[in-house]
Amino acid sequence: MTTYLLTGARPLGGDPTDVLVADGVVAALGADARRAGAQVVEADGLVLLPGLVDLHTHLREPGREDAETVESGTRAAALGGFTAVHAMANTTPTQDTAGVVEQVWRLGRDAGWCDVHPVGAVTVGLEGERLAELSAMARSAAAVRVFSDDGKCVHDPVVMRRALEYVKAFDGVVAQHAQEPRLTEGAQMHEGVVSAELGLTGWPAVAEEAVVARDVLLAEHVGSRLHVLHLSTAGSVDIVRWAKARGIAVTAEATPHHLALTDDLVRGYDPRFKVNPPLRTAEDVEAVRQGLADGTIDVVGTDHAPHPREDKDCEWGAAAFGMTGLETALSVVQEVMVDTGRLTWADVARVMSTAPAHIGRLTGQGRPIAVGEPANLTLVDPAARRVVVPEEQATASVNSPFAGRELPGRVVATFLRGRATVLDGALVEGTHR
Amino acid sequence: MRHLLSAADLDLGEAVLVLDTAAQMAATQAREIKKLPTLRGRTVVNLFFEDSTRTRISFETAAKRLSADVINFSAKGSSVSKGESLKDTALTLQAMGADAVVIRHQASGAPHTLAHAGWTHGAVVNAGDGMHQHPTQALLDAYTLRRHLVGDGGRADATGRDLAGVHVAIVGDVLHSRVARSNVQLLRTLGARVTLVAPPTLVPVGVHAWPAEVSYDLDDVLATGPDAVMMLRVQRERMSSAGGGFFPSPLEYTRGYGLDARRLALLPDHAVVLHPGPMNRGLEISADAADSPRAVIVEQVANGVAVRMAVLYLLLAGGDTTRGRDEGTSRAGDGQERTDVRTDETRVHA
Numbered sequence: 147m148t149t150y151l152l153t154g155a156r157p158l159g160g161d162p163t164d165v166l167v168a169d170g171v172v173a174a175l176g177a178d179a180r181r182a183g184a185q186v187v188e189a190d191g192l193v194l195l196p197g198l199v200d201l202h203t204h205l206r207e208p209g210r211e212d213a214e215t216v217e218s219g220t221r222a223a224a225l226g227g228f229t230a231v232h233a234m235a236n237t238t239p240t241q242d243t244a245g246v247v248e249q250v251w252r253l254g255r256d257a258g259w260c261d262v263h264p265v266g267a268v269t270v271g272l273e274g275e276r277l278a279e280l281s282a283m284a285r286s287a288a289a290v291r292v293f294s295d296d297g298k299c300v301h302d303p304v305v306m307r308r309a310l311e312y313v314k315a316f317d318g319v320v321a322q323h324a325q326e327p328r329l330t331e332g333a334q335m336h337e338g339v340v341s342a343e344l345g346l347t348g349w350p351a352v353a354e355e356a357v358v359a360r361d362v363l364l365a366e367h368v369g370s371r372l373h374v375l376h377l378s379t380a381g382s383v384d385i386v387r388w389a390k391a392r393g394i395a396v397t398a399e400a401t402p403h404h405l406a407l408t409d410d411l412v413r414g415y416d417p418r419f420k421v422n423p424p425l426r427t428a429e430d431v432e433a434v435r436q437g438l439a440d441g442t443i444d445v446v447g448t449d450h451a452p453h454p455r456e457d458k459d460c461e462w463g464a465a466a467f468g469m470t471g472l473e474t475a476l477s478v479v480q481e482v483m484v485d486t487g488r489l490t491w492a493d494v495a496r497v498m499s500t501a502p503a504h505i506g507r508l509t510g511q512g513r514p515i516a517v518g519e520p521a522n523l524t525l526v527d528p529a530a531r532r533v534v535v536p537e538e539q540a541t542a543s544v545n546s547p548f549a550g551r552e553l554p555g556r557v558v559a560t561f562l563r564g565r566a567t568v569l570d571g572a573l574v575e576g577t578h579r
Numbered sequence: 580m581r582h583l584l585s586a587a588d589l590d591l592g593e594a595v596l597v598l599d600t601a602a603q604m605a606a607t608q609a610r611e612i613k614k615l616p617t618l619r620g621r622t623v624v625n626l627f628f629e630d631s632t633r634t635r636i637s638f639e640t641a642a643k644r645l646s647a648d649v650i651n652f653s654a655k656g657s658s659v660s661k662g663e664s665l666k667d668t669a670l671t672l673q674a675m676g677a678d679a680v681v682i683r684h685q686a687s688g689a690p691h692t693l694a695h696a697g698w699t700h701g702a703v704v705n706a707g708d709g710m711h712q713h714p715t716q717a718l719l720d721a722y723t724l725r726r727h728l729v730g731d732g733g734r735a736d737a738t739g740r741d742l743a744g745v746h747v748a749i750v751g752d753v754l755h756s757r758v759a760r761s762n763v764q765l766l767r768t769l770g771a772r773v774t775l776v777a778p779p780t781l782v783p784v785g786v787h788a789w790p791a792e793v794s795y796d797l798d799d800v801l802a803t804g805p806d807a808v809m810m811l812r813v814q815r816e817r818m819s820s821a822g823g824g825f826f827p828s829p830l831e832y833t834r835g836y837g838l839d840a841r842r843l844a845l846l847p848d849h850a851v852v853l854h855p856g857p858m859n860r861g862l863e864i865s866a867d868a869a870d871s872p873r874a875v876i877v878e879q880v881a882n883g884v885a886v887r888m889a890v891l892y893l894l895l896a897g898g899d900t901t902r903g904r905d906e907g908t909s910r911a912g913d914g915q916e917r918t919d920v921r922t923d924e925t926r927v928h929a
């Protein structure tokens with residue numbers, strides 16, 4: 147395995163140092179790192195982060211290989227600086243059995259661009275009625291710890307209660323897509339001033355907040371841990387803040403798009419901005435940013451949701467919900483949180499690596515940058531600027547809401563257990579199989 | 580004016596120009612030979628994804644009276660669950676050389692997408708999209724209001740005038756109504772004052788940003804003496820649980836918000852009653868009210884043709900000197916110098 151010497155890198159944005167990556171681990175730091183024979187990666191001015199961990203990726207395989215495959219999605223992940231992704235369960239067939247989660251896990255291992263941890267469905271077929279065989283998935287080779295019906299809400303309170311209780315047996319977590327179904331029938335966008343003008347059926351904030359409130363109370367009642375996906379409203383942030391103050395074991399996620407974009411964008415009826423939960427108001431965006439800054443929100447998850455062209459190249463009402471995000475997430479976080487002084491790079495390491503790894507109970511990810519630790523690393527150039535061109539991304543889909551936008555920051559290199567998956571901003575082909 | 584997608588596309592000058600042009604069109608319609616050569620050689624496609632015989636016939640009549648070739652394309656019943664068919668249909672129409680596409684679609688924003696996705700080069704006229712907009716309906720309503728409230732029922736010349744000082748009550752299912760949305764915007768542009776009247780369940784969240792007042796009490800509003808009452812169609816199925824459960828029963832709705840003889844009598848003498856049709860007699864409007872002399876509902880239909888003639892004329896011939904087409908000899912063409920041609924490319928995607 148190639149040995150790499152990263153010269154002048156700034157771990158977590160701190161003082162520059164040399165970092166030696168050898169035999170899959172961080173072998174040395176500082177003066178000790180200078181060693182003959184290592185391939186030098188010029189990292190002057192670059193920020194070194196622990197490899198990013200996404201708790202919320204839709205890889206679409208099996209079933210929608212026209213949108214994404216494990217191969218294409220994990221290539222995108224590596225380019226985005228990720229060394230581990232959690233693959234959501236809404237595949238076809240659903241990831242609701244040990245067999246399917248093991249299949250996805252193997253596809254990830256064979257692709258080799260990053261670790262793929264399948265998320266298990268909470269209920270059979272995401273139908274919200276019967277618990278899937280959660281224990282079998284937990285004990286499979288995929289060792290599932292995160293369970294979610296994402297895309298759909300576990301709306302039945304009894305089913306949700308049982309799921310929260312049941313996963314305690316293997317230290318699992320239920321990741322809720324909070325959406326009260328009756329309040330969101332036919333919903334097309336955030337309900338408010340813009341929906342009133344555009345004549346699109348509204349997705350009210352309360353439909354999310356009511357479920358978040360119920361679930362934190364259920365989690366408290368049964369003493370389980372709960373993870374709330376994609377918080378999108380100011381009210382949800384308040385509820386999670388309240389729950390944490392009360393000692394409830396809840397963690398929460400913000401997506402890059404809910405940190406950066408508002409429902410005003412829907413005025414052009416461009417389906418690239420159609421997502422679930424929907425883009426909200428500027429006040430909601432500010433509350434989500436504040437929640438991420440003050441620790442109420444624990445992680446940034448991409449909710450990378452690729453769709454084939456024809457599902458977005460149509461009128462708003464017929465278009466699919468979702469946006470790609472793996473290759474823009476870090477840049478968006480830099481733009482709205484780091485460059486504005488609301489998060490440090492150490493905070494970015496926490497919300498995009500350490501905390502998601504901890505919630506997913508991953509052992510080799512989200513570790514400190516220290517001698518002997520697994521070399522899952524991401525090197526980012528914060529001074530770079532780039533224009534997002536979806537057609538040039540590795541994801542198989544082009545539904546990026548940031549298309550044409552200039553964003554700061556560029557992932558220069560990604561290391562997965564010491565092996566470079568990305569160097570000079572490009573995938574390193576052919577070394578990993 | 581490149582397209583007509585929303586009543587908000589029109590500024591005051593443009594809106595008045597459409598009304599004035601419609602008046603000129605209406606004058607030609609009183610002649611024995613109604614047909615004008617203005618749009619000879621042009622093709623207008625009526626692309627209807629949703630049934631509306633009335634609106635389609637109105638546009639068809641308007642286009643034919645301007646001598647345009649008309650193609651009626653009914654896409655209802657075809658596989659429109661996927662939007663692809665809008666794109667494919669648009670590409671087909673483009674290949675046929677449509678100069679204008681008049682589109683009715685159940686999805687809000689479909690005309691906007693058609694106009695901006697590069698699928699067609701023709702002018703796009705929104706003939707009603709979902710709950711969003713129906714700008715030619717608002718224009719024909721404004722034309723009708725101006726004729727009665729400013730032009731004394733046709734006895735005085737209303738040319739160049741707007742609706743400043745006119746008070747219009749719009750009553751009914753505002754939430755689901757593209758007619759209401761278009762009218763609020765256009766009436767405001769023309770200087771009128773609008774009061775929306777509906778049960779709270781049928782008023783959209785976010786209405787506070789609209790340039791209109793909102794009342795839940797029809798009798799209160801009628802007591803203020805509005806110059807016009809515009810009744811909106813209410814679909815009976817809205818009361819059912821599956822339909823959203825917006826009101827308890829048709830009877831309760833009618834009691835609160837129906838226009839009947841008693842309420843009609845509350846109006847000032849000069850006030851008129853409008854309805855975009857088709858009416859649910861006995862639900863939002865009683866037969867007494869619908870057939871009363873104050874009701875200008877039948878006239879709205881005739882005015883719809885004149886207004887649509889004006890819109891097609893202005894989009895395809897008016898102010899357009901670059902295409903070098905024969906603009907014919909229509910009176911409407913005389914002396915119409917359009918210096919304020921706006922494009923609709925105002926919505927920038929950030």
Ligand SMILES: [Zn+2]
Pocket residue numbers: 296297298323375376422423
């Ligand atoms: Zn979700």
